[in-house]
Each structure stands twice: as structure tokens, then as C-alpha cells.
Amino acid sequence: MKYLILVFLAITTISASAQELPKNFNQLVQDIEPQLIKWRRHFHENPELSNREFNTGKYIADYLKTLGIEVHYPVAKTGVVAILKGGKPGPVVALRADIDALPVQERTPVSFASKVKTEFMGQTVDVMHACGHDSHISILMATAKVLQSMQKEVPGTVVFLFQPAEEGAPGTEEGGAPLMIKEGALDQPKVEAVFGLHIEAELPVGNLYYKEGAFMASSDWFTIKINGKGSHGSQPWGGVDPIASAAQIIEGLQHIVSRQMNIVTAPVVITVGTIKGGVRSNIIPETAELTGTIRTLDSKMQTEVHERIRNTVKNIAASSGATAEVTIDTKTLVTYNEPSLVKKTLPSLLKAAGANNVLETTWQTGAEDFSFFSAKAPSFFFYLGALPAGKDPKDAAPHHTPNFYIDESGFTVGVKAFCNLVFDYAKVN
DSSP states (O other): OHHHHHHHHHHHHHHHHOOOOOTTHHHHHHHHHHHHHHHHHHHHHSOOOTTOOHHHHHHHHHHHHHTTOEEEEEETTTEEEEEEEOSEEEEEEEEEEEOOOBSOOOOOOOTTOOOOEEEETTEEEEOBOOSSHHHHHHHHHHHHHHHHHTGGGOEEEEEEEEEOOTTOOSTTOOOHHHHHHHTTTTBTTBOSEEEEEEEEEEEETTOEEEOSEEEEEEEEEEEEEEEOBOEETTOGGGSBOHHHHHHHHHHHHHHIIIIISOTTTSOEEEEEEEEEEOSSTTEEOSEEEEEEEEEESSHHHHHHHHHHHHHHHHHHHHHTTOEEEEEEEEEEOOEEEOHHHHHHHHHHHHHHHOGGGEEEOOOEEEEOTTHHHHTTSOEEEEEEEEEOTTOOGGGSOOTTSTTOOOOGGGHHHHHHHHHHHHHHHHHHO
């Protein structure tokens, strides 16, 4: 019932107040689609890792310069900021796409599959656009072209943010949305609202999904170093076994989720991703190390989880005579969709995809550094489905995996959504 009411209100808003796009808008989108797909395949075949998107950034900047719009490159090492000044008065809005790939070996049977290898953290790795950022780049480039083609009708100013290092800058390097913000990407001109989308391989192609308020989780990464006392493997009583403590700590961390946090308020996830300790089967080592991630959708719960992790680790280690150190680094904030902004601009999504193809969803435990933009200006981040028609979502390869695959036929829905957001936001504000 809630969804039906929202659709009714949105359709009413469309007819009453939304600023209409030029009559040739749909034709402009149709005309750019072949180039959009060509761009996507180029980027897919030539992926680059976070903070190393040198060719990607230059390719984007070179194209945008041909449109005759203001282009700033490089920003945040390899990113691009482009500014289109419309022919009519209006607000300043930003549209964002991330541009980096992942250290994943591709297994998809497509002619434009990546064969790229590079160095990452001292290792030779394969590189793949295994999260759809290649589609995000191409959709935003196509949006820039369409808006430039009807520049005289565009209200206000549009800032295009092609952001590097969404997956995280390597090592101790700065990068991603925080560095773009630090370098003034939202300030010159001052951005009033930010919009972004993410392709989703497990949702039906062409559909749009959204949620008001907290949408995607914060991402914190933790390291736990356990200090024990070495001994012969046959005489554990002669030492303090940090591996045994590590096992107890892993169990204790899951009790935080299942027995200590009020998950009715919001979901919490604690995952241990690596365990390191020891060099030989008959030696009890002196140290062990755990690393993992924490996902929360409420800032108060985030703080509480951090404190409970520190207490749990300290007390479990002490119970066996060991000591432990906990380090927690915040990688992203909660991606928060400003409710009033969602209500005002939902009509844009409905016009882009059709009322039956725009669905309200629930919060997600995946994380996005788009969250840093949403902390600086009212924002709206949504999903664009790319699961081929007739395919069971259970059979779709997840993001960040070698068989990740997306259907290109729904990309123009993303272009239409962005363009409608630009026009409609100007009307309702």
C-alpha cells in the first residue's frame, strides 16, 4: 500500500509541477545508445585499479572537452570534474559515476573480456570491471552528451563527477570521494544536491530501486593482533596459544551481532576475512592476526559495535593470558538518501523507467563511498537493474566475482533518470 501511495503522489507531482524535457529528448537518448555501449565495452576491456585510472580518466576528459564544456582533470589523482552551465536559471546539481576496477580475473564469455594484468600491493594481479563501474562511466558520459545537446533548455548547472578509487585507495594513499571533496569538487560551484546510481547484476534489467533514509551500510575495517607466548605444539601448557584465542574471539564477535545488538533497529554484520598465525604445524606461535569488516546502518549502533568489539577482544584474550590490540578504520559512512529529496524527485525515476518498474527496496549491507558526498549535500542514490530478462537472480554471479555479468539493454534508463533528475529538481526547489 505504501508503494502505491508513493506512486500516486509521484504521478500527481509529475503532472502538476515537473519541468518537461525537450520534445526530442527520447530521440537524443536513443541516438547515444550505440556509443554508450561502445564506451562501456572499451572501459570493460581496459580496466584500471583504484588510483591508477590514468588512461580511463584521460579518455573521459578528452571526450568531455569535445562537448565544449568546462573540464577539470586530474582531480583526486585520476578523476574528472566537468561543468555544464545550462541556458536557464536554476540550481547546481551533481551527478556521480565511479571509474575504478578490481583485482579479479575475468571468466565471462564476452568478446570484450579483460585480459589486463598489473601490479597491486606487490603482487601481479588480473584486473576486471567486476562491479559495473564501466557502465556507470558510460551512462554518465552519455548523460553529459544528451544534456549538452539541449543545453539551452537545461536549468541551472550540472556538475559531472567521475570519481576514482571507490573500491578503496591502496595502502595508505588518499583517494575516492573524500579526496574529491577535499579538492573542492562540490564547492566550485557550490553543489546543492548529488545524485548517483549503481548497476545491479541480480535485479531485473531496466528496473530502478530506491530507499529513503539509510540505504547502504557504513564500512569499517578492523585488525586484531593477538599476542601470546610460543611453545612446542606438544606442550600447549608451556605457552599462551594466540590461535586458540583467535578462534574464541571469532565466536565472540558473532555473539555481538546475535546477542548484544538490537537488530530490529538496523542490521549489523561483523565478518572476519583473514586469519594469519604460525609457520609450522607443531609450533605454537607468539602472535596471530585477524582482519575483517563491520557493516552498520545506524551511527549510534556503529559506535556501540566498535566499543563492544574492543571489550570482547580484550576480555577473551585476557582470559587465556594473552593480550590483544584492535584497530578500526572507517572506510565509508552510511549512504543516506535525504527523505525530502527522495519524495521530491521520485517522479524522475518513474518517468525514466515507468511506474511499474520503480520499486522501493530495503537497506543494503554493501557499502559505497558515495556516502561522503551525501554527508556534504542532500543526496539520492539508487540501483539500476541489469539481470537479463528471464534469468533467475539465484543464477546471477555476484558483484566482485569472475563471472559478473550485466545486460546492457537497460543502460539508457540510467541516462533518462539522470536527465529527468536535473530538470525535475530545478522545478521542485
